[in-house]
Amino acid sequence: MKNKNQMREVVVAGVALTKFDIYPDREIHQIGSEAIFGVLKDAEMAFPEIEAAFCGSVYQGTGSGHQALREVGLTGIPIVNVENACSSGASAFRLAYQMIGGGIYDVVLVLGMEMLPKGPIPSTAFRPWELASGFNVQMANYANQTQAYMAATGATVEDFSLITVKNRNNGILNPNARFRKSVTVEEVMNSRMVATPLRLFHCCPLADGAGAMILCAKDKVKSKSRAITVAASTLTSAVYGEGMMGDGSLKFPPEKGIVELSAHQAYEESGYGPEDMDVVQAYDTMAPSELWEMEKLGFCAKGESRKLLRDGYFDLTGKVPLNTDGGLMSRGHPLGATGIAQIAEIVTQLRGEAGKRQVENAKIGMTHVMGAGPNSSVTVLKK
Amino acid sequence: MSKPVKKQIPLKEGFWTTPKSEDQPRLIASKCEFCGEIFFPKKDNNWCLHCYQATLKEILLSREGKTASFSVVMQQPGGGFYKGPVPYAYGLVDLPDGIRMWSLFDCDNFEDLAQEQDVELVINKLHEDNEGNEVVTFKFRPKK
Numbered sequence: 001m002k003n004k005n006q007m008r009e010v011v012v013a014g015v016a017l018t019k020f021d022i023y024p025d026r027e028i029h030q031i032g033s034e035a036i037f038g039v040l041k042d043a044e045m046a047f048p049e050i051e052a053a054f055c056g057s058v059y060q061g062t063g064s065g066h067q068a069l070r071e072v073g074l075t076g077i078p079i080v081n082v083e084n085a086c087s088s089g090a091s092a093f094r095l096a097y098q099m100i101g102g103g104i105y106d107v108v109l110v111l112g113m114e115m116l117p118k119g120p121i122p123s124t125a126f127r128p129w130e131l132a133s134g135f136n137v138q139m140a141n142y143a144n145q146t147q148a149y150m151a152a153t154g155a156t157v158e159d160f161s162l163i164t165v166k167n168r169n170n171g172i173l174n175p176n177a178r179f180r181k182s183v184t185v186e187e188v189m190n191s192r193m194v195a196t197p198l199r200l201f202h203c204c205p206l207a208d209g210a211g212a213m214i215l216c217a218k219d220k221v222k223s224k225s226r227a228i229t230v231a232a233s234t235l236t237s238a239v240y241g242e243g244m245m246g247d248g249s250l251k252f253p254p255e256k257g258i259v260e261l262s263a264h265q266a267y268e269e270s271g272y273g274p275e276d277m278d279v280v281q282a283y284d285t286m287a288p289s290e291l292w293e294m295e296k297l298g299f300c301a302k303g304e305s306r307k308l309l310r311d312g313y314f315d316l317t318g319k320v321p322l323n324t325d326g327g328l329m330s331r332g333h334p335l336g337a338t339g340i341a342q343i344a345e346i347v348t349q350l351r352g353e354a355g356k357r358q359v360e361n362a363k364i365g366m367t368h369v370m371g372a373g374p375n376s377s378v379t380v381l382k383k
Numbered sequence: 384m385s386k387p388v389k390k391q392i393p394l395k396e397g398f399w400t401t402p403k404s405e406d407q408p409r410l411i412a413s414k415c416e417f418c419g420e421i422f423f424p425k426k427d428n429n430w431c432l433h434c435y436q437a438t439l440k441e442i443l444l445s446r447e448g449k450t451a452s453f454s455v456v457m458q459q460p461g462g463g464f465y466k467g468p469v470p471y472a473y474g475l476v477d478l479p480d481g482i483r484m485w486s487l488f489d490c491d492n493f494e495d496l497a498q499e500q501d502v503e504l505v506i507n508k509l510h511e512d513n514e515g516n517e518v519v520t521f522k523f524r525p526k527k
Contacts, residue, residue, distance in 0.1 A: 121461055129395045129424075131464035133509070133520060134456065134471060135485055143454035144474050151452075151498060196455040240433055243483070251420055251481050252433055 007101035009218045011227040012381070014043025015344040020178045020209035020332040023115065028060050032068025032113040035212035039109070040072075043214040044222040047073035050214070051105040054095045055081050056088030056112040057336035065111055068210075083336075085125060085371030086285070087235065088112060089211065090339030090379060094233040096215045101230075106217045112340035113210035121206070121335070125372035138372075139203055140195035141245040142286040147197065149292055153303030157197055160288035161188040162309055164201050167284060167323050170316060171330020173357035176341075178207040178332030188287075202287040207332025211340030213347075228347045231270035231364075232380040236262040237373055244374055258376045259296040259368070266366065266378035267298070274298040278362040279349045280320055281342040283370045284327040294322070297368055297378075321359045324349060335371075342367040343379050350383045394509055394520040398424055400443065408506050409443035410521060412482065416440055421482040444480050446504040448523065451475040451483055455493045466510040466518075472496060476523050489522040501526040 016038025018031050032055075040047060050073070055065025065081045084091040089112025096108040123136045130136065149155060165185055171177040183201060191201040221227045241249035242257045256264060267273050274297060282297065284290040291305045299320060300308055308314060314322035325331055325345040328338060346365035348354045363383045370376050393399075399408045412423040415431035417438040429437045453474030459465070472488040474496075488496060489505050502523035509520040 119461060124462065128464075129398075130485070131462065132394055132466070132518075133473070133485075133487055134460050134465035134467060135473060136462065136464065137456050137460045140454040140456045140473065144452040147452040147454065147474075147498065193457050195457060198454075247475055247483055247485055249420065249433070250477065250483050252418070 008103060010097050010100045010215055010230045011218050011221050012213055012230060012343070012347050013216045013221045013223070013227055014039045014045065014214040015211070015347045016042050017176050017211045017341055017344055018209050019176050020207040020334060020337070020341070022178075023208045026115075026208070028057075028064055028113060028115045029067040029071055031115065031208060031210040032064070032111060033071035035111060035113065035210035036068060036072045036109065039212035039214050045107070045214060048075055049107050050075070050077060050109045051107050052077050052096070052099060053079045053109040053111065054092035055079060056084070056090075056092035056110075056339065057081065057114055058083055058085060058088055059116060060114065060336065064113070068111060068113065084375050085373050086333070086335050087339055087369050087371035087373070087375035087377045088336040089341075090343070090367070090369045090377035091235055091375070093213065093215075093339060093343060093379065094235050094377065097230050097233045100215055100217055106220045108215050110213040110215060110340065111210065112212075112337040114334035114336040115208040116206050116334070123372060137195060139198050139286065142289060143195040143198045145245050146286070146288045149288060150197075153306070155288070155291060155303065155306050157189060158185060159306040159309065160202060160291055161185050163284060163287040163290045164188045164329055166309070166314065167327040167329035170324055170357060171326025173355070174325040174331065177326045177330045178205055179326070179330045198286060198288075204285050204328035204333045207334045209332065209334035209337045209341070211337045211344055213340060213344065226351050228350050229382050230379065231272060231382045232266040232378070234262045234265040234269065235375060235377045236265070237375055257296065258374055259293060259370070260298075262376040262378045263297045263368070266380050270380040272364055272380055272382075276364050277320060277366050279324055279346060279359045279365040280322050281327070281345055281365075281367040282322060283368050284323055284329050285333065285370070287329065290323065290327070293368060316357060316359065324354065324357050324359060339367070339369045339377060342369055343381070346379075346381045350381060390516045391519050392512065392516050394518055395424075399506060399521055407446055408504065409446060410504065412442050412444050412480075413439040414442040419481070421480055423482060423484050442480075444482070445478045447526075448476045448478040448502055450488075450496065450498055450500045450502055450523070451477050452498060453488060453496050455496070476502060487520065487522040489524040495525040
């Protein structure tokens with residue numbers, strides 16, 4: 001791989017999201033193309049300027065990106081569909097970034113999209129005997145990890161219920177979020193038990209939605225004042241001994257887990273560290289995961305994030321505003337679109353276009369997303 | 384007409400021993416003779432994922448261990464793959480051999496489950512198939 005300093009500077013020229021919602025009367029190519037039309041407008045570009053497209057989705061079937069692009073333009077460009085579980089959008093973004101940074105293309109479209117039926121995800125990222133044993137309940141897998149985390153750090157159910165409360169409050173200020181209503185700690189702690197100790201309001205809701213971006217070489221951008229530079233984009237998979245969900249090797253635990261590795265690489269690549277971040281998107285697929293991800297991303301020591309949360313450190317007006325658009329918890333989780341939505345929020349914040357949820361003077365930000373596989377992807381962006 | 388005899392069918396062949404005598408069944412795993420790492424289920428390939436060598440041999444695991452973590456699942460999993468009862472419990476078990484593994488828990492009362500709870504291996508019913516046969520699997524059961 002080329003060293004970062006041998007790569008061209010890559011900028012995000014445009015972002016667009018559909019509202020994340022439940023669309024029983026729409027089809028995937030419709031919301032996908034809505035995002036593409038949106039991003040062309042935002043980047044002030046015409047479709048023929050696009051040289052390649054990477055399209056992230058998980059359960060949308062063969063050639064779903066082609067289906068969406070077919071509504072917008074047929075210029076013969078390469079279209080590659082990317083399935084990398086909940087990191088699909090971020091993985092597509094990274095491919096576009098590398099293609100431009102490496103000098104292969106100047107202007108690339110990234111799409112992330114998903115529509116899912118109601119209820120838990122029918123995840124098939126397991127062996128058949130594991131599926132038959134009922135081990136594919138992500139909430140229960142996270143619940144096991146949560147129980148171990150609580151025992152190790154003293155974190156309580158109330159601590160991670162406060163994550164839901166914070167993110168739902170941020171969601172009120174995001175017109176694209178699926179849930180735009182606050183909840184109280186009591187409501188969270190009295191919601192239906194899903195997989196002990198996790199309750200319904202500790203779990204992110206699914207949603208239908210799409211997000212698109214146009215990445216380009218710096219000299220190709222139309223609106224320089226709104227362009228945001230990609231400072232790093234990393235993707236890691238399992239490291240030996242960590243396991244998928246706390247089921248790591250007792251004999252040979254790894255020095256760095258998948259999340260630490262993706263963050264470390266992003267800090268190396270960008271030259272920035274957690275102390276430089278003005279605004280952050282972390283993976284809150286389950287409320288407690290936001291607590292431990294911030295620790296793994298290096299923002300504090302293990303077990304310390306709950307105190308920072310209670311001290312307001314992660315609030316919109318805090319030191320490190322976290323999941324400012326409401327996170328997965330409010331925005332909803334259209335699997336293939338989530339990574340794009342996270343990056344779009346940081347771009348929006350760094351542009352100063354986040355309206356009522358704008359973080360003052362935000363110059364550098366980062367996102368973190370995970371997925372079955374497992375995958376972990378970190379993106380660092382700067383003004 | 385006589386009623387067909389119900390059979391017991393393992394969820395997957397090769398996961399545990401089925402001794403003819405009064406010995407108890409044991410889980411079958413792979414152990415690396417070079418680094419000592421243990422894998423369950425037994426690896427299809429003679430290949431240690433830790434030290435990258437073809438040094439695996441078959442071993443039988445301890446029948447007793449301790450829970451590392453557990454969760455009681457209150458709703459039907461997605462996809463229709465699981466046909467057992469709901470609610471049900473699963474989590475991680477540490478065996479003294481030096482392996483942490485996922486397992487279902489077999490308990491009369493979910494309140495019998497605790498972290499670092501002593502548990503022992505049982506092989507019993509997961510669900511009935513369409514012909515009325517019992518599909519059985521390994522589980523760990525809290526010890527009294």
